[in-house]
Amino acid sequence: MDKLRNYDVSFSGLKTGKHQFKFEIDKTFFQLFDTEQEFTNPKITVDVFLEKHTTFLEFEIETSGTVDLVCDITNADFEHPIENDIKVLVKFGEEYDDSEEDVITISTSDHAFNVAQLIYENVALSIPMKKVSPNVSDEDLEILEKFSPKEVEKEKEPESDPRWEALKKLKDKN
Numbered sequence: 001m002d003k004l005r006n007y008d009v010s011f012s013g014l015k016t017g018k019h020q021f022k023f024e025i026d027k028t029f030f031q032l033f034d035t036e037q038e039f040t041n042p043k044i045t046v047d048v049f050l051e052k053h054t055t056f057l058e059f060e061i062e063t064s065g066t067v068d069l070v071c072d073i074t075n076a077d078f079e080h081p082i083e084n085d086i087k088v089l090v091k092f093g094e095e096y097d098d099s100e101e102d103v104i105t106i107s108t109s110d111h112a113f114n115v116a117q118l119i120y121e122n123v124a125l126s127i128p129m130k131k132v133s134p135n136v137s138d139e140d141l142e143i144l145e146k147f148s149p150k151e152v153e154k155e156k157e158p159e160s161d162p163r164w165e166a167l168k169k170l171k172d173k174n
Contacts, residue, residue: 012111
């Protein structure tokens with residue numbers, strides 16, 4: 001986690017109330033994670049809003065910017081907007097626990113909360129499963145439709161053989 005230390009939000013010296021932090025995210029941020037990305041050239045601004053309470057912390061993480069994707073239809077690069085926000089409640093406990101969906105427990109001895117994983121997930125969730133360029137023409141879609149697999153009608157089940165029916169009746173009697 002040392003390589004992600006730049007994304008620590010220190011809350012120990014802050015007064016109770018609202019605070020804001022800003023991060024500029026580019027490809028070097030994503031290189032800190034050992035996963036392959038579906039996008040290139042990220043230019044993302046992240047606003048982290050922290051509302052500090054006496055016994056817990058509320059985080060709202062807003063991401064906005066762009067990434068380059070490859071169109072699934074034309075194989076051409078296009079710029080895709082990224083806009084997403086998530087809210088997370090951080091409470092204090094014995095040890096780190098992120099098993100609940102929107103609640104993370106950190107140790108009572110912690111003085112900072114690292115938002116890198118949340119930023120990463122926020123961007124990753126903004127990437128669509130189907131990547132279609134806004135520049136795809138109607139002609140491209142027609143060609144795709146023409147060569148797409150069609151649903152074939154199922155053949156009617158053949159009527160059962162009467163000889164088998166007679167055997168089934170014998171089986172049912174026993």
